[in-house]
Amino acid sequence: MTEILVLVDHLDGAVRKPAYELLTIARRLGTPSAVFIGGADKAAGAVESLKKYGAEKVYVVDDAQLKSYLVAPKAEALQQIAAQASPGAILITSSGEGKEIAGRLAIKLESGLITDAVDVQAGDGGPVTTQSVFAGSYTVQAKVTTGTPIITVKPNAAAPEEVAGAGAVEQFAATVSDAAKGAQIVASQPRQSTGRPELTEAAIVVSGGRGTGGDFSEVESLADALGGAVGASRAAVDSGWVPHSTQVGQTGKTVSPQLYIAAGISGAIQHRAGMQTSKTIVAINKDEEAPIFELVDFGVVGDLKAVLPAVTEQVTARKG
Amino acid sequence: MNIVVCVKHVPDSTADWQFESDNTVDRVSVDGLLSELDEYAVEQALQVKEKQGDAAEVTVTALSVGPEKAADAVRKALQMGADKGVHVVDDAIAGSDAIATSLVLAKAIEKLGAESKVDLVVCGMASTDGGMSVVPAMLAERLALPQVTLASVIETQGAQVRIKRDGDVATEVIGATLPIVLSVTDQSGEARYPSFKGIMAAKKKPFDTLSLGDIGVDAGQVGLSVAYSAVEATEARPPRTAGEIVTDEDGSGAKALVDFLAGKKFI
Numbered sequence A: 001m002t003e004i005l006v007l008v009d010h011l012d013g014a015v016r017k018p019a020y021e022l023l024t025i026a027r028r029l030g031t032p033s034a035v036f037i038g039g040a041d042k043a044a045g046a047v048e049s050l051k052k053y054g055a056e057k058v059y060v061v062d063d064a065q066l067k068s069y070l071v072a073p074k075a076e077a078l079q080q081i082a083a084q085a086s087p088g089a090i091l092i093t094s095s096g097e098g099k100e101i102a103g104r105l106a107i108k109l110e111s112g113l114i115t116d117a118v119d120v121q122a123g124d125g126g127p128v129t130t131q132s133v134f135a136g137s138y139t140v141q142a143k144v145t146t147g148t149p150i151i152t153v154k155p156n157a158a159a160p161e162e163v164a165g166a167g168a169v170e171q172f173a174a175t176v177s178d179a180a181k182g183a184q185i186v187a188s189q190p191r192q193s194t195g196r197p198e199l200t201e202a203a204i205v206v207s208g209g210r211g212t213g214g215d216f217s218e219v220e221s222l223a224d225a226l227g228g229a230v231g232a233s234r235a236a237v238d239s240g241w242v243p244h245s246t247q248v249g250q251t252g253k254t255v256s257p258q259l260y261i262a263a264g265i266s267g268a269i270q271h272r273a274g275m276q277t278s279k280t281i282v283a284i285n286k287d288e289e290a291p292i293f294e295l296v297d298f299g300v301v302g303d304l305k306a307v308l309p310a311v312t313e314q315v316t317a318r319k320g
Numbered sequence B: 001m002n003i004v005v006c007v008k009h010v011p012d013s014t015a016d017w018q019f020e021s022d023n024t025v026d027r028v029s030v031d032g033l034l035s036e037l038d039e040y041a042v043e044q045a046l047q048v049k050e051k052q053g054d055a056a057e058v059t060v061t062a063l064s065v066g067p068e069k070a071a072d073a074v075r076k077a078l079q080m081g082a083d084k085g086v087h088v089v090d091d092a093i094a095g096s097d098a099i100a101t102s103l104v105l106a107k108a109i110e111k112l113g114a115e116s117k118v119d120l121v122v123c124g125m126a127s128t129d130g131g132m133s134v135v136p137a138m139l140a141e142r143l144a145l146p147q148v149t150l151a152s153v154i155e156t157q158g159a160q161v162r163i164k165r166d167g168d169v170a171t172e173v174i175g176a177t178l179p180i181v182l183s184v185t186d187q188s189g190e191a192r193y194p195s196f197k198g199i200m201a202a203k204k205k206p207f208d209t210l211s212l213g214d215i216g217v218d219a220g221q222v223g224l225s226v227a228y229s230a231v232e233a234t235e236a237r238p239p240r241t242a243g244e245i246v247t248d249e250d251g252s253g254a255k256a257l258v259d260f261l262a263g264k265k266f267i
C-alpha cells in the first residue's frame, strides 16, 4: 500500500489532537507515515504518541536549523520527503500555517490542493474530500486530479482511533535553501492557557457577542459549568473584550461542536460561516427577530444577563 | 518603491450563491464587489506609502485577475487611493483554481517588475468567496519571495518589514527584508472609504487591461479544464428545521433551556 504522509501538528513536541485525526484518515487511504518536524530531543516522546494512533513510520526532521523561520523550510522538507516516498496523498492540518505550507508545496510538486476538508474517504483513483462552502450552505465533494493529492483537513474531521503502528523512525536530513529563510520569527509570546478546552476541538462552545456589553464573566461561567470552550463574535473581539483567538466565523475559527450556545450574537452570515455545522445550536437574544434564531434547535428570547446566570446555576446544581 | 496590491472581485456574500452546471461558482448572475478582506490590503498598502513620505516615490498598483466585472474591484482600489490599475481578463481564465490564479498573478507581477522592480506584494487574508487563503503562499513560492502573512500590524523601515500576528498558539513578531509577499487580516485597521475627490481622481488614473498573451501565459495553462482538482458533486445543505423558541418570563427561559440541555444529555 502506498504511504500517506501526515504532517504532525504539535506544540514543542506535544502532539495535538488533529494529528491523530489525520493518522486515522490516512489509514483509510494507505499506510500512515507521520512527518515530525521539531526538536530532536522531543522526537522520542512524539513518536510514542504517534505510534499509538497508527503511524507505521515516522520521519523525524530536526528543526534546529529551521524553527525560527516561517513555513517555507517546512514546505521544502516535505517536498524532499515526498520525492523519496512517492506518497499517495499528503495530509496537513487546516490551520493558517498548515494551509500556507500546503500552498507552497502544491506549487513545488505541481500537485492539486484541496483545503478545509471536513471529511476524506478513499475513492476510485484517489481520496475524495468533503468541504463545506458558502458559509456552510453547500457541501461539495472534490478530488485532486493532478499530481500528489495535498489535502488540508479541519480539526474534528474524524474521531481519532487508537491502532498500534510500527512507528519505525527515519531520521530525515532536509536541506533548506537560503531563499526559504527570508522570513524570520523575531519574537513569540505563547498564548496564556485558559485551562478550557481548545476552541476548535471542544464538544461544547459558549459564545458571546456585542450583547454581553463587554462583560464575558457570565459566558465564561456557563462554559465552565458545561466543560466547554469560550467563543466570541467579531464585534466582541473588535471591542477588545476578548482575544482574537476566540473569534468564531469567516475570519476567525470554524467550530463544529456537539453544542453551540450563542449569547447576545445576532447571527450575521460571517459568524454563521464558523458555526453553522454545529450539531445542536442554542441562542439567547433579546431580539426575537435576530437571524440567529433561524438556525437554532432551541432559542430563548430574553436578556442574557438574567438567563445566563440562572442557566449556570441550574446546570451546576444538576451536575452537583 | 513599487507596491502591488492583489484585489479580487467576489460575489456579494449576502446574495444567494449558486453553482453552474460545471460545478464552478456562478460569478455572472450574482452582484459582485471588491472583496471586503482585500480592502484591508489596499488600506495597508496605502499606509505603507504614506509613511514613506512624499519624497519617496511610491507607486501602489491594484491588480486583479477575473472576468469583465472584476474591473470594478480595481476601480474601487483606485478610488481609495491606489495610483495605477491592472486588470488581467481572458475567457480562458474562467474556472481557474488557486494554482492557476497564482500563476496569472505572478506573471502579471513579473511583467510589472520588468518595467520597475516590485518591492512589496500585498494580499488579503482570504477571498470572501472560495476563500482558501493559499494564493499569497503560492504567489510567494512562484516569485521565490519570503511570505509574511496574516499580519495585524505592519511596520516598515527602509527595506525592513516587521509584522505582528495573532497565531493559534502564540502572538508573533515576524521580520523580513523587501521584496516580500505580505498578507493582512481584518484586524489590521478599518479601510478608508473613497472620498468624492478620490472617486473623481480615479477616472484619470492609468488603467491597463491585459490578456494572457500580454503577460506570457499560455491559455492551456489556466482555466477549468487544467485545474488540478475537480468538484464532483455539490449539494445544498438541508435548511435547519425550525427549533423551539421560548420567551423568557421571570426565569422560565432558563428553566426551559436547562430542560432542553438535559434532554439532549449535555448535562
Ligand SMILES: Cc1cc2nc3c(=O)[nH]c(=O)nc-3n(C[C@H](O)[C@H](O)[C@H](O)COP(=O)(O)OP(=O)(O)OC[C@H]3O[C@@H](n4cnc5c(N)ncnc54)[C@H](O)[C@@H]3O)c2cc1C
Binding pocket: A208, A209, A210, A211, A212, A232, A233, A234, A235, A236, A247, A248, A249, A250, A251, A252, A253, A263, A264, A265, A266, A267, A268, A269, A270, A271, A274, A284, A285, A286, A287, A290, A302, A303, A304, A305, B036, B037, B128, B186
Ligand atoms: C469580511 C468580513 C468578515 C467577518 N468575519 C466575522 C467573523 O469571523 N466572525 C463574526 O462573528 N463576525 C464577522 N464579521 C462581522 C459580522 O458581519 C457581524 O458584524 C458580527 O458578527 C456582529 O457581532 P454580534 O452579533 O456580536 O453583534 P450585533 O450584530 O450587534 O448583535 C448583537 C446582538 O445582541 C443582542 N443583545 C443585545 N443586548 C442583549 C442582552 N442584554 N441580552 C440578549 N441579547 C442581547 C442584540 O439583540 C443583537 O442581536 C465579518 C464581517 C465582514 C465584512
Ligand SMILES: Nc1ncnc2c1ncn2[C@@H]1O[C@H](COP(=O)(O)O)[C@@H](O)[C@H]1O
Binding pocket: B006, B007, B008, B009, B035, B037, B038, B041, B063, B064, B065, B066, B098, B101, B105, B122, B123, B124, B125, B126, B127, B130, B131, B132, B133, B134, B135, B136
Ligand atoms: N483573482 C484574483 N485577483 C487578484 N487577487 C487575488 C485573486 N485571487 C486571490 N487573490 C489574492 O489572494 C488573497 C487570498 O485569496 P485566496 O487564497 O483565494 O483565499 C486575496 O485576498 C487576494 O489578495
